[in-house]
Amino acid sequence: EAGVVQSPRYKIIEKKQPVAFWCNPISGHNTLYWYLQNLGQGPELLIRYENEEAVDDSQLPKDRFSAERLKGVDSTLKIQPAELGDSAVYLCASSLDRSEQYFGPGTRLTVT
Amino acid sequence: AQSVAQPEDQVNVAEGNPLTVKCTYSVSGNPYLFWYVQYPNRGLQFLLKYITGDNLVKGSYGFEAEFNKSQTSFHLKKPSALVSDSALYFCAVREGGYQKVTFGTGTKLQVIP
Numbered sequence: 511e512a513g514v515v516q517s518p519r520y521k522i523i524e525k526k527q528p529v530a531f532w533c534n535p536i537s538g539h540n541t542l543y544w545y546l547q548n549l550g551q552g553p554e555l556l557i558r559y560e561n562e563e564a565v566d567d568s569q570l571p572k573d574r575f576s577a578e579r580l581k582g583v584d585s586t587l588k589i590q591p592a593e594l595g596d597s598a599v600y601l602c603a604s605s606l607d608r609s610e611q612y613f614g615p616g617t618r619l620t621v622t
Numbered sequence: 623a624q625s626v627a628q629p630e631d632q633v634n635v636a637e638g639n640p641l642t643v644k645c646t647y648s649v650s651g652n653p654y655l656f657w658y659v660q661y662p663n664r665g666l667q668f669l670l671k672y673i674t675g676d677n678l679v680k681g682s683y684g685f686e687a688e689f690n691k692s693q694t695s696f697h698l699k700k701p702s703a704l705v706s707d708s709a710l711y712f713c714a715v716r717e718g719g720y721q722k723v724t725f726g727t728g729t730k731l732q733v734i735p
Binding site for chain 2: 550610614
């Protein structure tokens with residue numbers, strides 16, 4: 511069974527530029543999560559989808575961050591414009607119903 | 623609000639010795655508890671979970687965890703540590719039927735040969 515796929519694995523951009531991350535969850539998993547992880551810290555939830563509906567986006571900085579999961583399968587997280595403080599690892603995870611989560615390898619973003 | 627604490631930033635243990643990584647939690651209702659492991663430049667991997675039932679939960683790679691309701695703890699244990707167990711370990715909690723999961727800050731486990 512394929513795991514959660516994320517791309518790109520690494521991204522370096524200049525501040526004020528846009529960036530997008532893509533995630534393909536495990537087949538059949540209806541719940542998809544985007545997390546931000548800073549060095550030495552635990553993941554912090556940005557947004558959670560149940561199928562195509564965003565059911566928890568309270569921690570998403572909506573002035574610059576956006577996300578979509580149009581067909582209830584893969585998802586895209588976008589930042590526009592990026593700031594220096596956005597440098598972090600962006601993790602995608604999926605789960606079946608309310609069980610444990612399965613994480614992708616993450617995208618390491620560096621904003622210069 | 624739910625929360626989870628991992629009081630140790632780092633745990634050092636000699637190979638072959640038993641290991642314990644500590645976790646305490648706070649929720650209003652019934653806790654769903656999880657342990658994840660993260661190797662360098664990798665995403666988190668699920669190790670084990672407690673939802674209900676037996677307080678001793680067995681998981682992947684020989685790890686187990688004990689749920690203690692009175693002490694609100696869910697410590698991760700392994701009888702004999704391997705060098706390959708060296709990684710970052712995260713405890714996580716979810717309150718009952720709610721979907722939001724809160725992760726701890728992580729504990730770095732260093733197994734010394």
